[in-house]
Amino acid sequence: MSITVIDPFSVAADAAMPFLARALNPVEVQHQFACHLSRLTGGKDTVALRTIRVTRYKPGRRCLIEYEVEVKRPGDSSTSITIVGKGRAKGLDQASYELLESLWNAGFGADSEDGISVPEPLGVIPELQMWFQRKVPGLAATQLLAAADGVALARRIAEAVYKLQQAGIPPYRRHTMADELRILHECLPLVAQMKPQWANRLDRVLAACDRLGAATPAPQCKGIHRDFYADQVIVDGARLYLVDFDLYCEGDPGLD
Structure with missing residues (x-):
């Protein structure tokens, strides 16, 4: 089966991010996924790449690529999922991956009882200078806040960011x-x-x-998102996903 590569930005030509050419090479990506994303396969399943799509791009700075894959399980059953890969010019962002994994393990998993989650971290691939997470289903809260139940959704979003601030995940930088x-x-x-x-x-x-x-007055600082607005919340029924923790830091909770 042929693998479709969709690159509307021609990112492979970005001299500041030469790794992107490899990240768009289906053979290379298939090999790297098999070697590094054991969390996705459990060591038993196989991953078949179907589509590569560049979805966000800041020239010379960062890039986001979505990979549609089919996870084949023993007995011929299979599941289609989308993997999100994040890369940046200044090097592999190991810290952001570790933060997401810490949140996932601190009560933000996909089955959290309070319905507040983060995307599942899947792994880091140094050869591609990228880290990977599972794409979550749903709509950005921006599209839903004006609806009839928008006030109730806003309350839920406030609960979600409060949970983040109380999680106690140590930040590695400070914002004053x-x-x-x-x-x-x-x-x-x-x-x-x-x-x-x-x-x-x-x-x-x-x-x-x-x-x-x-x-x-000087605040009681906590770990904060620091870029918190409605697009950073994905709503899937009763479940909320918080996303994009690139600016996570110690700071005033009121900023969120």
């Missing part, structure tokens, strides 16, 4: 009020360049932010 203000001071002047008519208002906003930052 000073960091947040620095980002504003870096970004809002760029907005003023694009919209000169807003410059005075933006200056006042920055000054007000500085005053509020100085007056804000």
Whole structure:
């Protein structure tokens, strides 16, 4: 059976991420999956690659690739799943994989009783400079919050991020009020360049932010998502999946 490769961004030509050419090579990927993703097969099943699709790409920085595979089990039964691979130019992101695995083992598994989960971590493939997780089913909460039961969903999302903050997974970096203000001071002047008519208002906003930052009491820091918005929550019936922990750090829970 032929394997379809869909690369609308021509990522294989990215000189900053030469590993992407291998990550799009069906023969190479099939071999690496067989060698490294034993969690997917349990050591007994076989994985047959069907489709490779590049879904997100930031040139020279990072790339997300989906692999549709068929897991063949003894007795000729099989299951189709999608594997998500994440790669970046500055090296294998081992820390993000380990964080996801820690969360999975800390009560965020697919069968968690409270219905709050994370994607299943599947493995790391150094040869492809990527780590892998199972793609979760469902819709982004952004598409559902305006529906009739949106308020109830919002409460569930609040419960989910609270669970994350109480999980006690040690962060490997810290984000403070000073960091947040620095980002504003870096970004809002760029907005003023694009919209000169807003410059005075933006200056006042920055000054007000500085005053509020100085007056804000020191928080009781926790592990936080730090990039938490509705697209980072996938809703599958009664189950919520939290995704994309690239910015996970120690910080003020109120930021989430």
